[in-house]
Amino acid sequence: MGLSAVTVLGVDRPGMITEVTSVLAGCGANVEDSAMTLLGGHVAMMLLVSGRLPPASAFPGVVVTVTDVESRRDLDRAVGGLGYVLTVHGPDRPGIISAISAVLAGAGGDITGMTTRLCGRLYVLIADVRLPEAVDVADLMCRLAAVGVDLGSEMTFRPAEPEVL
Numbered sequence: 001m002g003l004s005a006v007t008v009l010g011v012d013r014p015g016m017i018t019e020v021t022s023v024l025a026g027c028g029a030n031v032e033d034s035a036m037t038l039l040g041g042h043v044a045m046m047l048l049v050s051g052r053l054p055p056a057s058a059f060p061g062v063v064v065t066v067t068d069v070e071s072r073r074d075l076d077r078a079v080g081g082l083g084y085v086l087t088v089h090g091p092d093r094p095g096i097i098s099a100i101s102a103v104l105a106g107a108g109g110d111i112t113g114m115t116t117r118l119c120g121r122l123y124v125l126i127a128d129v130r131l132p133e134a135v136d137v138a139d140l141m142c143r144l145a146a147v148g149v150d151l152g153s154e155m156t157f158r159p160a161e162p163e164v165l
Contacts, residue, residue, distance in 0.1 A: 002050070002068055002069075002070075003032070003048055003049065003050050003068070003069050003070070003071055004048075004049050004050075004053055004066050004067065004068055004069065005046070005047070005048060005049075005066070005067045005068075005069045006024075006045075006046075006047040006048075006049050006053070006064065006065070006066050007044075007045065007046050007047075007064070007065045008020055008043070008044070008045040008047070008059065008062050008063070008064050009042055009043070009044050009045075009062060009063045010042060010043055010061055010062030010063065011041065011042055011043075011061070012038055012041055012042060012043045016043050016062070017036060017043065017045070019059075020045065020059060020062070023054055023058050023059060024047075024049060024053070024054070026054075027051065027052050027053060027054045028051050028052055029049050029050065029051035029052060029053055029054075030049065030050045030051050031047050031048070031049055032048045032049065032050055033047070033048040034046065034047045034048070035113075037115065043062075048069070053066060080132075080133065081110075081130045081131055081132055081133055082130070082131045082132075082133060082135070082137070082159070083128065083129070083130055083131075083159065083160035084128075084129045084130075084131060084137075084157055084158065084159055084160055085126065085127070085128060085129070085156075085157075085158055085159075085160050086100070086104075086125070086126070086127045086129055086144070086155065086156070086157050087124075087125065087126050087127075087155065087156045088100065088123070088124070088125040088126075088148070088151075088153050088154070088155050089122060089123070089124055089153060089154045089155075090122070090123055090148070090151055090152050090153025090154060091121060091122070091123065091151075091152055091153070092118055092121060092122070092123040093123075093151065095151075096116075096123060096125065096151055096153070097114075097116070097125070099147050099150070099151065100125070100127075100144070100147060103140070103143050103144055103147055104129055104131075104140075104144075106143075107131065107132075107135050107136075107140045107143075108131065108132045108135060109129050109130065109131045109132075109135070109140075110129070110130045110131075111127050111128070111129055112128045112129065112130050113127065113128040114126070114127040114128070115127075123153070128160065129157075140157075141157050144157055
């Protein structure tokens with residue numbers, strides 16, 4: 001069976017993730033990849049699902065969209081490059097993600113996961129970054145630091161811990 005990208009948005013409440021995933025499992029659908037977070041009191045989920053999907057009406061009280069997608073997995077290809085974690089703490093303002101992602105993209109970097117939070121007036125960003133092995137990490141760190149100064153933010157950029165599966 002094909003893959004579907006499913007997005008879910010609803011007001012946060014205990015058990016919401018259980019409700020959504022139970023409906024999917026009850027139909028025999030398999031959640032292959034997912035990202036779930038709270039955004040301003042709402043649960044936002046993105047799921048890559050295989051198998052038969054229930055109708056949107058099976059999810060009362062939430063907004064659900066479904067889009068057919070093609071698999072982009074290449075299981076024979078090892079993921080290369082260097083893994084890093086970027087953290088940013090500073091005052092909230094427009095353009096933070098844009099400025100940081102431009103520096104990373106300029107070095108051939110790929111943001112593979114990112115979370116941002118507004119905590120009062122403090123903006124917090126945590127990103128997983130994959131860099132090409134040939135990148136000059138010291139130069140990239142200097143360019144990120146310069147962006148941090150412009151934004152009035154503190155940044156850390158450190159190697160990611162190796163994943164053990």
